[in-house]
Amino acid sequence: MKNLQLLFLSVLITLIGLNGKAQVKITVNSENAEHQISKHIYGHFSEHLGNCIYGGIWVGENSPIPNVNGIRTDVADALIEVGMPSLRWPGGCFADEYHWKDGIGPKSERPPMINTHWGMVSEDNSFGTHEFLELCELLKCEPIFAGNVGSGTVRELSEWVEYVNADIKSPMTLLREKNGHTDPWYVKYWNIGNESWGCGGNMTPEIYFDNMVQYSTFMRNYPNKRLYKMIVGPGGSDLDWTERLLKKAADNGKLGMFNAISMHYYTVPGPSWQQKGSATEFGEKEWIVTIRKALGIEELIEKNIEVFKKYSPRRKIDLAVDEWGCWHTEEPGTKGGFLYQQNTLRDAMVAALSLNIFNNHCEWVKMANIAQTVNVLQALILTKDAEMVKTPTYYVYKMFKVHQDATLLPIEIECPEYEFDGEKVPAINISASENEAGEIHFTLANFDPSQSHKIEIPVNDKLKFSYGEILTSDNLNDFNNFGSAENVTTKEFKEASVKSGNLSFEIPAKSILMIEIK
Numbered sequence: 127m128k129n130l131q132l133l134f135l136s137v138l139i140t141l142i143g144l145n146g147k148a149q150v151k152i153t154v155n156s157e158n159a160e161h162q163i164s165k166h167i168y169g170h171f172s173e174h175l176g177n178c179i180y181g182g183i184w185v186g187e188n189s190p191i192p193n194v195n196g197i198r199t200d201v202a203d204a205l206i207e208v209g210m211p212s213l214r215w216p217g218g219c220f221a222d223e224y225h226w227k228d229g230i231g232p233k234s235e236r237p238p239m240i241n242t243h244w245g246m247v248s249e250d251n252s253f254g255t256h257e258f259l260e261l262c263e264l265l266k267c268e269p270i271f272a273g274n275v276g277s278g279t280v281r282e283l284s285e286w287v288e289y290v291n292a293d294i295k296s297p298m299t300l301l302r303e304k305n306g307h308t309d310p311w312y313v314k315y316w317n318i319g320n321e322s323w324g325c326g327g328n329m330t331p332e333i334y335f336d337n338m339v340q341y342s343t344f345m346r347n348y349p350n351k352r353l354y355k356m357i358v359g360p361g362g363s364d365l366d367w368t369e370r371l372l373k374k375a376a377d378n379g380k381l382g383m384f385n386a387i388s389m390h391y392y393t394v395p396g397p398s399w400q401q402k403g404s405a406t407e408f409g410e411k412e413w414i415v416t417i418r419k420a421l422g423i424e425e426l427i428e429k430n431i432e433v434f435k436k437y438s439p440r441r442k443i444d445l446a447v448d449e450w451g452c453w454h455t456e457e458p459g460t461k462g463g464f465l466y467q468q469n470t471l472r473d474a475m476v477a478a479l480s481l482n483i484f485n486n487h488c489e490w491v492k493m494a495n496i497a498q499t500v501n502v503l504q505a506l507i508l509t510k511d512a513e514m515v516k517t518p519t520y521y522v523y524k525m526f527k528v529h530q531d532a533t534l535l536p537i538e539i540e541c542p543e544y545e546f547d548g549e550k551v552p553a554i555n556i557s558a559s560e561n562e563a564g565e566i567h568f569t570l571a572n573f574d575p576s577q578s579h580k581i582e583i584p585v586n587d588k589l590k591f592s593y594g595e596i597l598t599s600d601n602l603n604d605f606n607n608f609g610s611a612e613n614v615t616t617k618e619f620k621e622a623s624v625k626s627g628n629l630s631f632e633i634p635a636k637s638i639l640m641i642e643i644k
């Protein structure tokens with residue numbers, strides 16, 4: 127925190143509109159800069175769904191598409207570059223029908239299965255536990271396993287933990303050795319079920335709680351392999367689930383059975399799940415509505431935290447937003463149930479504002495996983511046979527990775543509203559952090575498609591503007607497509623300076639900025 131004292135002694139940052147009138151006040155409370163932004167806020171989610179795993183990540187050893195032991199090289203390289211700290215697998219809804227033992231051993235002996243949730247397609251189980259953990263080793267990221275509570279058994283999940291983590295002679299460790307892996311891995315992060323209120327078993331919070339306690343009991347901490355257990359939390363705004371679950375946990379003295387509660391939040395631009403709206407064909411009305419809906423996650427995070435505090439005042443419960451992102455209508459002409467959608471500047475805005483919100487709530491939000499990594503929902507990467515495209519969302523992750531494990535600089539903001547057709551949202555969204563090297567990063571989104579904003583930040587004279595990046599595009603619905611140059615990508619942003627104790631720059635309309643000073 128070298129620069130913190132120098133920089134922000136309750137600094138007032140003023141954003142000034144083009145007309146020169148002060149419009150925005152931001153206070154950075156340096157005395158409250160005490161929370162680390164967990165790198166796992168920048169986590170990802172990959173499900174056996176459509177072409178996320180098969181075709182997107184895994185092409186098999188014999189594919190003409192370049193691969194490392196079956197894992198696509200182009201996709202792996204792109205994910206390494208973006209700095210992926212953790213990856214959740216195998217679902218989603220799929221997790222509660224996945225039987226892990228069908229995905230180990232010689233590939234020719236693995237039984238096929240039907241993916242009943244997503245497209246009713248047959249899967250050959252060629253991508254299983256070993257392949258996923260090899261992917262994580264390649265990407266240098268932490269695996270997150272989602273255990274099957276809906277259609278599995280306590281024994282099955284208990285044995286999965288033993289298979290991957292135990293280093294003591296046992297049926298599972300001998301089986302692992304037989305399958306070519308003598309040493310255990312360390313899978314620390316576990317979901318105990320997924321959306322158990324819906325696709326994961328249609329349970330009430332009370333029934334899920336009873337199941338969860340039993341499953342959790344038999345998920346053992348092997349020596350030096352303590353587990354981090356995440357239990358099923360609310361979907362969207364269902365605070366009643368959180369209330370009833372935590373009430374039961376508190377009443378039964380079982381708050382110690384888990385570390386975190388998960389939360390799923392999807393931004394559906396259209397009026398309903400039946401009319402989600404096109405990913406690419408939209409106007410300014412859909413743009414602002416999407417942003418307003420995406421911003422709604424902040425209130426829900428805060429409301430859930432209140433419930434955590436109410437039922438667990440002494441023991442901290444973490445929040446894992448382990449599925450989030452935009453959910454549009456599937457691209458015309460693609461297979462139903464595969465959830466393939468394009469990704470525009472609008473999706474990039476949702477990524478930027480969501481990551482800023484998670485950063486700003488990092489005292490509680492310890493993990494977040496965008497849905498999903500490749501070819502599904504708000505993907506970072508799209509593939510078509512041997513081709514690959516990096517989406518605008520990919521570039522947001524690349525710009526924002528500077529915040530991983532840095533210290534949050536808490537900000538209070540009062541800013542002008544951007545209004546359109548009866549809708550309004552704050553025009554600017556921001557978070558800031560300082561890393562161990564003393565570098566300070568601001569990430570900002572300007573939602574207004576036609577108005578730029580001048581920003582002045584009082585800083586110590588010793589600090590200099592060192593680097594900036596911008597993501598924008600001519601049109602709100604620009605996207606990156608196969609076979610053509612990228613429309614929406616980052617460029618260096620040089621128009622910032624520190625003069626007379628002020629960091630100043632102008633954030634252009636409909637753009638996302640990262641500014642570094644040191």
Ligand code: AHR
Nearest residue numbers: 217218219220320321497
């Ligand atoms: O991400 C797609 C699906 O959305 C997941 O499988 C499920 O958990 C959620 O409903």
